[in-house]
Amino acid sequence: MRSTNLLASAAAFAALATAATAEPLDVRVRGYVEPELQAFVESGSQPEQRRWNASVAAEVSFESFWDNSNQWVIVKPFARWDMRDGNRTHVDMREAKYARAIDNWEFRIGIDKVFWGVTEAVHLVDIINQTDLVESIDGEEKLGQPMVMVSTVQDFGTFTGYLLPYFRERTFASRSGRPSLDLPVDETQTQYESGAKQNHIDFALRYANTFDIWDVGLGYFQGTNRAPLLLPGLDAGGNLVLIPYYAQAKRISTDIQATSGAWLYKFEGFWQNQVGEQHLQATGGIEYTFYSIFDTASDVGLVAEYVWDDRGANMQNPFANDVFLALRWTPNDAASTAVLAGTTVDLDTQALGFSIEAQRRFGEDYFVSLEGRFFANVPRRDPLYSFSDDSFVQLRIARYF
Amino acid sequence: MRIRFLIGSAAFAFAAATMTLSAGAEPVALPDEPETKGRAIAEETDRRNKGFGDTRASMRMILENAYGETSTRELRSMTLEKPNPDEGDWTLNVFDRPRDVEGTALLTHARILDPDDQWMYLPAVKRVKRISSVNKSGPFMGSEFAFEDFSSTEVGKYSYKWLRDEACPEPVADRTCHVTERFPLYEHSGYTRQIAWTDTTDYQPRKLEYYDRKNELLKTLALTDYNLHQEKFWRAHDLYMQNVVTGKSTRLTWESYEFGTGLSQNDFSTNALQRAR
Numbered sequence: 079m080r081s082t083n084l085l086a087s088a089a090a091f092a093a094l095a096t097a098a099t100a101e102p103l104d105v106r107v108r109g110y111v112e113p114e115l116q117a118f119v120e121s122g123s124q125p126e127q128r129r130w131n132a133s134v135a136a137e138v139s140f141e142s143f144w145d146n147s148n149q150w151v152i153v154k155p156f157a158r159w160d161m162r163d164g165n166r167t168h169v170d171m172r173e174a175k176y177a178r179a180i181d182n183w184e185f186r187i188g189i190d191k192v193f194w195g196v197t198e199a200v201h202l203v204d205i206i207n208q209t210d211l212v213e214s215i216d217g218e219e220k221l222g223q224p225m226v227m228v229s230t231v232q233d234f235g236t237f238t239g240y241l242l243p244y245f246r247e248r249t250f251a252s253r254s255g256r257p258s259l260d261l262p263v264d265e266t267q268t269q270y271e272s273g274a275k276q277n278h279i280d281f282a283l284r285y286a287n288t289f290d291i292w293d294v295g296l297g298y299f300q301g302t303n304r305a306p307l308l309l310p311g312l313d314a315g316g317n318l319v320l321i322p323y324y325a326q327a328k329r330i331s332t333d334i335q336a337t338s339g340a341w342l343y344k345f346e347g348f349w350q351n352q353v354g355e356q357h358l359q360a361t362g363g364i365e366y367t368f369y370s371i372f373d374t375a376s377d378v379g380l381v382a383e384y385v386w387d388d389r390g391a392n393m394q395n396p397f398a399n400d401v402f403l404a405l406r407w408t409p410n411d412a413a414s415t416a417v418l419a420g421t422t423v424d425l426d427t428q429a430l431g432f433s434i435e436a437q438r439r440f441g442e443d444y445f446v447s448l449e450g451r452f453f454a455n456v457p458r459r460d461p462l463y464s465f466s467d468d469s470f471v472q473l474r475i476a477r478y479f
Numbered sequence: 480m481r482i483r484f485l486i487g488s489a490a491f492a493f494a495a496a497t498m499t500l501s502a503g504a505e506p507v508a509l510p511d512e513p514e515t516k517g518r519a520i521a522e523e524t525d526r527r528n529k530g531f532g533d534t535r536a537s538m539r540m541i542l543e544n545a546y547g548e549t550s551t552r553e554l555r556s557m558t559l560e561k562p563n564p565d566e567g568d569w570t571l572n573v574f575d576r577p578r579d580v581e582g583t584a585l586l587t588h589a590r591i592l593d594p595d596d597q598w599m600y601l602p603a604v605k606r607v608k609r610i611s612s613v614n615k616s617g618p619f620m621g622s623e624f625a626f627e628d629f630s631s632t633e634v635g636k637y638s639y640k641w642l643r644d645e646a647c648p649e650p651v652a653d654r655t656c657h658v659t660e661r662f663p664l665y666e667h668s669g670y671t672r673q674i675a676w677t678d679t680t681d682y683q684p685r686k687l688e689y690y691d692r693k694n695e696l697l698k699t700l701a702l703t704d705y706n707l708h709q710e711k712f713w714r715a716h717d718l719y720m721q722n723v724v725t726g727k728s729t730r731l732t733w734e735s736y737e738f739g740t741g742l743s744q745n746d747f748s749t750n751a752l753q754r755a756r
Contacts, residue, residue, distance in 0.1 A: 108581060110578075110579075143756050146741075147756050150754070177754065179745075179754060181745060182745045182748075184750055184754065191605045192605060196608075196609075218604060229750055231750050236748070236749070236750055288596070288609075293609045337610070337611060339611065339613050340611050340614075341611075342610075342611065367614070369614045369616070369617055369667070373691075373692065377614070410617055410621055411621050412544070412550050413621070414580070414621060439577060439579060442550060442551060442576070478579055478581075
């Protein structure tokens, strides 16, 4: 079981922040427990891998607001137990922060989650938090990031500064976990470019503003890149493994959305300098929604996006020249039913990915989601080749309280 | 020129500074011609809600289908009045129930003629997403209320026609109501027209009928349990929407209305959206 030493310090911090407020606090407790079943279409590439898996996740949030909601503390631990994968069995403090708003200023200190960006398929400019990859290979689940944040809303836009004093390593599936890379990632040999390793102090700045139909963001990040380079190496037993190498990076990014009628036009891109090399990545596309189709309450949304990397096809980035298409159906019923089907095509390697997600509420407190992810036609030279035998179907039943 | 309706807004108000029900009964001079008379009634309703400043309130919706099965929605709503008549009001709604959408928040900067600016906050991924506001006729949270039933209803968003005066619907059948047709002028409405029963004593709406794109009766709304706030502003605390086609209904109730809570523009930014509680 992997655990984070942040947990203890965050809890202590939260207790401190709470105690400092003298008045009796109204603490709101919420959360969910979510069992999960996974079935894999094919046998795995490793003998330890199985065709099915069971797992359970839980998250609890403790929230307290006072001073007319201008000060608050939120502590939100997350845990998962996984039947097969010791790396996926993990605990993380998603949030543990004290925050305060004063007029047009906001301050936060502690562990928090921050999202930057506008697109749907890949989140290129989102850099503050590390990806909790064992949770989902779509990269949308994040680990809590220790930070000090200051933000101010002015007439000419919103400015935010982040000081990030501690680095979180990306999580990877173990040899028995699925989906996983064919060569296991050996985190005991993790390397850093900076001598300070995890204690390198990173920082980031963001400017955001709305101009009529335009929502524009500019970002700067300097510090340990959240995405590691995976270098081939040997473990203590002489087996071939991948060793994460976390480089120092400087990155300038922008994200832009135009909202016009039922059309959303989106663009994200960054310029990055890392280990003496500069490169660009960008993504953009459209989202269009047909509302109330055939005079029913149903909406059908279309998403089409393109992802580009100026390095061309490369082993570090599976999305260097890819098209993503998706269809979302929402009947707008009382159960909040939604179905999302998508496909990715790698224009360089012709590798295909399909996904389908269906979800709805049962009763007041149960939320069920069924998800399928399938890979096809993935050649050996594609970075996603490891996942090509890991197509799976997954059922999650969340009970909220 | 705003007639605020339902959200953040259940606003139809009232300028008389006394608590008695007859207070607003001073006669309002209305023109004779049905179109201008209908508009004048809407303007009077709007005038009586001017100066409310800002409000906070909690809302609960009970959704019921034709088989009597129910589900519950709860949210908290904040509204900031924009006194400039060229600007629409700002609202921020935070959802509490169902639990799986708890913390989801919706920020709306209403406009007069252009589409509103709207942002949605998704707490699980901490994402603020600008969303399209053309979805006027879609159901709000799966209820029988459409988004347009909630949006800031400017006087200029409709054309009007006064039809007749008659007894108000229950429970105020002893009063007289102006019955007015109104026709949406904004794009993407799901309605050809609405018929409003406006109480002649306080200029508050008591009932609304909604006619769909085929001009057939779709829904009726009964507004009851009016409370006077700040000795000046009427708010209906019980809104019962019945879909006459599907047999589904939604009862929407407002609780703990507060006026003048000191909200400012800072509380309606995309930053505030992420911390809203």
